[in-house]
Amino acid sequence: MDKIDRKILALLQKDATTPVAEIGRKVGLSTTPCWRRIQKMEEDGIIKGRVAVLDxxxxxxxxxxxxxxxxxxxxxxxxxxxxxxxxxxxxxxxxxxxxxxxxxxxxxxxxxxxxxxxxxxxxxxxxxxxxxxxxxAMGQIKYTTALPLEFAIVSDDDK
CATH class of the missing domain: 3.30.70.920 (Lrp/AsnC effector binding domain/regulation of amino acid metabolism (RAM) domain)
Incomplete structure (x- = not known):
């Protein structure tokens, strides 16, 4: 995992319906390499699924x-x-x-x-x-499904 993967994950955690082309643009990749990275993270089990968060x-x-x-x-x-x-x-x-x-x-x-x-x-x-x-629970103060990415281990090349 490198810094680009972390950026991709951050975007997907905010909105998993974001088109791959838009994610690629935001992280500095064209669509195909971005899609390959997402596919690899799915294969590696980093991305476990994509869901709708309901009210x-x-x-x-x-x-x-x-x-x-x-x-x-x-x-x-x-x-x-x-x-x-x-x-x-x-x-x-x-x-x-x-x-x-x-x-x-x-x-x-x-x-x-x-x-x-x-x-x-x-x-x-x-x-x-x-x-x-x-x-x-009397009230919900904070709720997120997004995990903190600052703890993700990045490759030595991207530190």
């Missing part, structure tokens, strides 16, 4: 809940079962295994508290959990 309120999913989960089960079989259970819930948009006091953290999006309560009841009916704590 949660406009699709009736405006309530965000952070769900902290603790369990007494700390084995691979239970973890795989839990992951399978969580995978089936479309309300769960992020799922992490954590260090510290909390074992797992979920980010859940729903239309309202009643929908969250329904989700919660379905979740606890499918798997045994020691403790579940829910925190409702």
């Amino acid at each position: 949660p309120a406009k699709i009736n999913a405006g309530v965000t809940v952070f769900v902290s989960i603790r369990t007494n089960e700390h084995n691979d079989a239970w973890m795989r079962k839990f992951a399978g259970v969580v995978e089936d819930f479309t309300e769960v948009v992020e799922f992490y295994r954590m260090s510290g006091e909390v074992d797992y953290l979920l980010r859940v999006v729903v239309p309202d508290i009643a929908a969250y309560d329904s989700f919660y009841k379905k979740l606890i009916s499918k798997i045994n959990l020691t403790d579940v704590s829910s925190s409702f």
